[in-house]
Amino acid sequence: MEKNWQSARIKPFSFLLKVIAASLLIFSVIALLGAGSKWLFGEKIPGFAAVLPGSSLEAAAEEGAEKRVIILDAGHGGMDSGAVSVLGTREKEINLAVAKKVEEFLRMEGMEVVMTRSDDRMLTSRAGRGTAKMQDLLGRVEIAREYENGIFVSIHMNTLPMEKYKGLQVFYSANSDTSKVLALTIQSHIAEHLQPDNKRETKKAGSNIFVLDRLEQPAVLIECGFLSNYEEASLLIKEEYQNKLAFLIAHSILQFAGND
Ligand SMILES: [Zn+2]
Numbered sequence: 001m002e003k004n005w006q007s008a009r010i011k012p013f014s015f016l017l018k019v020i021a022a023s024l025l026i027f028s029v030i031a032l033l034g035a036g037s038k039w040l041f042g043e044k045i046p047g048f049a050a051v052l053p054g055s056s057l058e059a060a061a062e063e064g065a066e067k068r069v070i071i072l073d074a075g076h077g078g079m080d081s082g083a084v085s086v087l088g089t090r091e092k093e094i095n096l097a098v099a100k101k102v103e104e105f106l107r108m109e110g111m112e113v114v115m116t117r118s119d120d121r122m123l124t125s126r127a128g129r130g131t132a133k134m135q136d137l138l139g140r141v142e143i144a145r146e147y148e149n150g151i152f153v154s155i156h157m158n159t160l161p162m163e164k165y166k167g168l169q170v171f172y173s174a175n176s177d178t179s180k181v182l183a184l185t186i187q188s189h190i191a192e193h194l195q196p197d198n199k200r201e202t203k204k205a206g207s208n209i210f211v212l213d214r215l216e217q218p219a220v221l222i223e224c225g226f227l228s229n230y231e232e233a234s235l236l237i238k239e240e241y242q243n244k245l246a247f248l249i250a251h252s253i254l255q256f257a258g259n260d
Contacts, residue, residue, distance in 0.1 A: 073153065086228060086230055095156060098224060098249075103115060116140045144211070152217060153249070165226050170220050186253075187200070
């Protein structure tokens with residue numbers, strides 16, 4: 001009896017607590033998204049407020065953005081380290097760190113995201129043929145091909161024998177017209193908000209970029225920066241810089257998904 005009496009009194013109170021807790025959580029998520037660009041860049045970026053906070057997200061969703069699946073591909077992994085930076089950091093690790101941050105931003109916006117890898121490993125192909133590297137690349141293509149409405153975004157870091165080169169550059173698949181649009185969106189947002197000196201242009205991928213060559217859907221590969229350049233290599237391992245990079249990539253994907 002005593003117990004029932006207690007629970008009868010406590011119930012409405014605990015319900016109220018739950019409502020308050022839920023409201024606080026929702027409020028802080030909205031505030032975080034709204035403040036996203038301000039928090040990362042020190043100022044609100046025009047256009048960002050239009051995509052990340054609720055208002056235009058609804059518009060983007062209406063236009064079908066939510067039906068798109070984003071396939072995020074962190075390059076290399078496992079035995080395949082990719083490039084090694086002048087500071088000793090391996091490309092595969094930075095690729096995964098940036099890809100996971102992009103994933104987080106996209107999920108905050110309610111987008112469906114598929115990661116080709118979420119940990120440190122090489123992929124295998126269902127076809128089961130070829131070298132480990134070929135199987136790894138085929139495995140990525142096979143995952144992307146499962147989603148007809150997919151948008152494929154591969155994250156890599158660049159390297160060259162000469163130290164002087166730096167700056168992000170986006171490569172796009174020659175198989176779909178919209179791939180170039182996505183590449184231009186990313187390239188221009190980076191030049192505008194992160195790398196004002198970056199005069200690089202997007203580049204159509206040849207058959208040497210295996211994954212872009214094999215995919216029919218919108219597909220781009222982002223070389224986020226040069227690990228052979230001291231200045232850029234030291235930025236690329238910083239969490240704050242990775243956040244900015246990931247935020248701009250996610251923002252570009254959202255904008256593209258809403259308009260495509
Ligand atoms: Zn790479």
